[in-house]
Amino acid sequence: MPLESRVLSALLEHYVIVAAVAGVVYTAILVAHRLLFSPLAKFPGPKIAAVTSWYEFYHDYFRRGKYVFKIKEMHDRYGPIVRITPHELSIHDPEFYNSINVSGSVRKTDNYEGFARGIDFDGTHFLSTSHDLHRRRRKPLEPFFSRAGVTRLEPMVGEVAKRFVRRLDSYQGTDQVIRLDHAYVALAADVVGKICFESNSNMIDEPNFGVEWYNLLHNFIHSLPLVMAFPQMIKCVCSWTTVLNLTFTRILNIIPSEVLRWLDPRLVTFEKFRDYARQHIIDAKRELEEKNDYETFETRNSVFRHLLTSGLPESDLSVERLTREAQIFLGAGSISAARTLDFISYYIIANDDYLKRLHVELAPLMEGYPKILPSFVELERLPFLQALIKEGLRLSYGVMHRMPRVSPDQPIFYRDWVIPPGVAVGMSAYMNHTDPDIYPDPFTFNPERWLNNVTPAMTRCLVPFSKGSRNCLGMK
Ligand code: HEM
Numbered sequence: 001m002p003l004e005s006r007v008l009s010a011l012l013e014h015y016v017i018v019a020a021v022a023g024v025v026y027t028a029i030l031v032a033h034r035l036l037f038s039p040l041a042k043f044p045g046p047k048i049a050a051v052t053s054w055y056e057f058y059h060d061y062f063r064r065g066k067y068v069f070k071i072k073e074m075h076d077r078y079g080p081i082v083r084i085t086p087h088e089l090s091i092h093d094p095e096f097y098n099s100i101n102v103s104g105s106v107r108k109t110d111n112y113e114g115f116a117r118g119i120d121f122d123g124t125h126f127l128s129t130s131h132d133l134h135r136r137r138r139k140p141l142e143p144f145f146s147r148a149g150v151t152r153l154e155p156m157v158g159e160v161a162k163r164f165v166r167r168l169d170s171y172q173g174t175d176q177v178i179r180l181d182h183a184y185v186a187l188a189a190d191v192v193g194k195i196c197f198e199s200n201s202n203m204i205d206e207p208n209f210g211v212e213w214y215n216l217l218h219n220f221i222h223s224l225p226l227v228m229a230f231p232q233m234i235k236c237v238c239s240w241t242t243v244l245n246l247t248f249t250r251i252l253n254i255i256p257s258e259v260l261r262w263l264d265p266r267l268v269t270f271e272k273f274r275d276y277a278r279q280h281i282i283d284a285k286r287e288l289e290e291k292n293d294y295e296t297f298e299t300r301n302s303v304f305r306h307l308l309t310s311g312l313p314e315s316d317l318s319v320e321r322l323t324r325e326a327q328i329f330l331g332a333g334s335i336s337a338a339r340t341l342d343f344i345s346y347y348i349i350a351n352d353d354y355l356k357r358l359h360v361e362l363a364p365l366m367e368g369y370p371k372i373l374p375s376f377v378e379l380e381r382l383p384f385l386q387a388l389i390k391e392g393l394r395l396s397y398g399v400m401h402r403m404p405r406v407s408p409d410q411p412i413f414y415r416d417w418v419i420p421p422g423v424a425v426g427m428s429a430y431m432n433h434t435d436p437d438i439y440p441d442p443f444t445f446n447p448e449r450w451l452n453n454v455t456p457a458m459t460r461c462l463v464p465f466s467k468g469s470r471n472c473l474g475m476k
Pocket residue numbers: 125126127138192328329332333334336337338340397398399403464465466469470471472473474475
């Protein structure tokens with residue numbers, strides 16, 4: 001037998017050993033590359049974080065979202081810039097936040113592909129990786145969510161708010177406890193549902209405030225570290241389950257409601273919203289086709305009717321893509337707004353003085369209630385209300401997770417460091433908002449700080465909606 005054949009058969013006989021050796025060699029090369037040769041090798045930070053993303057996964061999945069605190073510890077130890085995963089840096093320097101999160105006129109900003117991969121929202125503006133594609137998809141949405149756009153929505157928001165107050169009033173004199181976190185998700189979802197698809201869904205009046213939607217969103221968030229760490233696994237499970245390469249939401253699309261209801265009642269809420277959105281988009285498209293005339297096609301208060309006439313290319317107007325956009329709005333719009341309202345309400349209820357001051361400040365504007373509602377402009381002029389809102393936004397943080405940004409073609413200069421193009425850099429609103437040099441006694445809810453001696457740094461570093469070209473669209 002020739003020598004090569006003998007070597008080959010020996011190798012085959014010992015394929016386990018060969019595989020193990022190959023694994024060890026591969027790992028050694030990977031570790032060496034990450035520690036010594038990667039463009040991030042020169043940045044400080046713990047070696048374990050530089051070598052493997054499992055470190056983040058452990059803290060975020062098993063310790064339920066605690067990596068952000070670990071990152072803070074790294075900054076305390078290694079300084080304002082640290083390497084937190086093999087592919088990402090974190091900067092903790094509130095004054096630099098606005099230099100990372102920039103508008104398109106300063107620099108392009110790509111989404112970091114590793115962020116939110118695996119969740120099946122590809123094609124939405126939110127997860128569009130390249131700066132230019134994100135701009136193209138986001139630009140037509142901006143007028144709808146601009147100050148003028150939001151002012152047009154005021155009467156609708158007012159009606160939903162009145163319904164909400166009626167529902168809370170109905171508890172008067174009963175001993176029942178209201179879960180405000182559930183109630184506010186219902187309020188926000190009813191508003192966003194109307195904006196997205198003129199929905200008549202009425203979670204506010206559901207006996208449990210439509211808690212299924214609340215649970216679905218929270219479970220989804222808890223599963224994010226798993227889905228993001230193993231996007232291929234999720235796809236694999238899906239393809240194995242369906243033989244085809246269908247992802248989670250696509251699977252949901254083909255399961256009949258009865259089966260879904262039986263599998264998990266929460267998924268029905270998801271399905272209900274998706275169906276509302278899809279039907280609304282189909283109807284609007286049909287109407288536009290029949291009219292064939294942008295002039296008489298009313299965009300009304302629906303973001304999707306508005307999008308259809310916005311000049312987006314046909315490829316971006318498919319029912320599937322727009323339905324996913326609707327899901328992004330519902331998720332992004334309901335949970336963060338509700339969280340901020342929870343915070344503020346809790347502190348108002350827990351503090352008699354806040355409650356009294358708010359009553360006094362609001363009384364003149366509420367004289368005509370429920371016939372006449374105060375306007376956005378009038379409410380903006382109330383200093384104590386605004387201070388409560390700012391402090392609520394500061395301590396509810398918006399999104400606690402770092403929002404990694406990538407400069408695709410220009411290096412970023414930070415102090416003596418040069419961050420090469422293509423590297424993801426994350427900064428966290430949590431770290432900004434709890435920096436004691438900017439907000440003394442940072443973990444105390446203190447609206448007073450927004451009434452006297454407000455420093456420019458306090459305003460600059462308050463970033464609950466993020467900043468720059470990828471900031472929150474629903475901020476107004
Ligand atoms: C207190 C309320 C809210 C807070 C604190 C908040 C916070 C945020 C933050 C921090 C981001 C940036 C995510 C990133 O950096 O990638 C974001 C994005 C976004 N938010 Fe909000 N949000 C709120 C309410 C809303 C509402 C009511 C809507 C919709 C009606 C909305 C829609 C969006 C959308 C569509 C994006 C993605 C923007 C893009 O990628 O271009 N948000 N939000």
